[in-house]
Structure formats: C-alpha cells, structure tokens
C-alpha cells in the first residue's frame with residue numbers, strides 16, 4: 123500500500139465503508155427480487171442468482187479490505203438491509219421490467235461512484251484500485267444485462283429508473299451521514315488538482 127496523507131487515508135477508509143454497505147444493500151435487493159421472482163417470474167431467477175453471487179463476493183472483498191485501512195462497517199447497516207430489501211421487493215412486484223429498471227438504475231449509480239474512486243485511488247492505494255477495477259467489470263456486466271432486458275422503455279419506466287436513482291443516492295447519503303458527500307468532494311478535488 124502507498125503512504126497516504128491523513129486526509130487521503132480518511133477518504134480511502136470512507137470508500138471502503140460506503141462500498142461495503144452498498145454491496146450489502148445490493149445483496150438485499152437481489153435477495154428480495156429472487157424471493158418474488160421464484161413465485162411470479164421464474165425466468166428472472168437464474169440471472170438474479172448469478173448477480174447475487176457476485177454481490178456476496180464483492181461485499182466479502184470490501185469487508186476484508188477494511189482492517190488494514192482503519193475502516194469499519196457502516197453504523198447503520200440495518201438501514202441498508204431494509205432499504206435495499208424494500209426497494210428490491212417493491213420493484214419485483216411490478217414485474218420483470220420493474221426488476222431490470224431497478225438493476226439498471228442501481229448499477230449505473232454504482233458504476234459512476236466506482237469510476238470516481240478509481241481516479242482517486244490510482245497512485246494512492248494500488249491494491250484497492252485493482253480490487254475495484256475487477257469488481258467494476260462485473261457491475262458493468264450487471265448493468266448491460268439489465269439494459270438488454272429493458273425493451274424500449276416507455277416514459278413510465280424511465281420515470282421509475284430516475285426515481286430509483288434518486289432513492290439510491292438518498293439511501294447512500296442518509297446511511298453514511300453525509301460521509302458519501304465528503305468522499306465525493308475529496309474525489310472531485312483530486313480530479314481538479
């Protein structure tokens with residue numbers, strides 16, 4: 123690992139914490155969607171289960187990256203747990219298009235965050251940079267799969283996608299008590315340095 127300034131070390135710790143919580147939320151979203159899909163939309167189950175497997179491994183990877191970066195799991199994991207579950211459950215009740223609109227919105231948000239993080243971590247924490255790079259590949263595959271399933275989304279589906287996007291950002295902000303904003307600010311500052 124590269125030596126960081128104190129401020130950089132704090133940002134790195136925040137990155138790992140927010141990502142760990144986000145992966146946990148993703149596990150809960152996919153779990154709830156699988157639960158509903160098993161009953162109503164069995165054709166969605168195989169891809170959702172594959173994605174759930176990925177999210178579990180991402181979550182474990184970020185958890186393992188915490189101790190050496192003086193990071194600890196988010197204080198309000200219950201919030202992520204039930205927020206994610208509810209989001210997955212409600213979108214799955216809308217049908218397969220609801221499921222894929224949710225996946226597309228969440229994975230697009232994840233992708234945006236990971237891109238910013240990669241920029242910051244390059245030259246600061248090469249190990250974490252490598253971890254996020256490989257995870258980003260799988261998240262991108264999730265996003266592409268969801269977008270392929272969304273046949274000609276109408277205005278209603280686009281509205282749902284936008285609503286989920288806002289909800290996701292609110293969840294991230296609330297659960298980290300603004301940590302994510304401070305993190306984003308630090309990432310932006312690094313970009314313009």
Ligand SMILES: [Fe+2]
Nearest residue numbers: 145148177180
């Ligand atoms: Fe993930």
Ligand SMILES: [Fe+2]
Nearest residue numbers: 148229261264
């Ligand atoms: Fe994902």
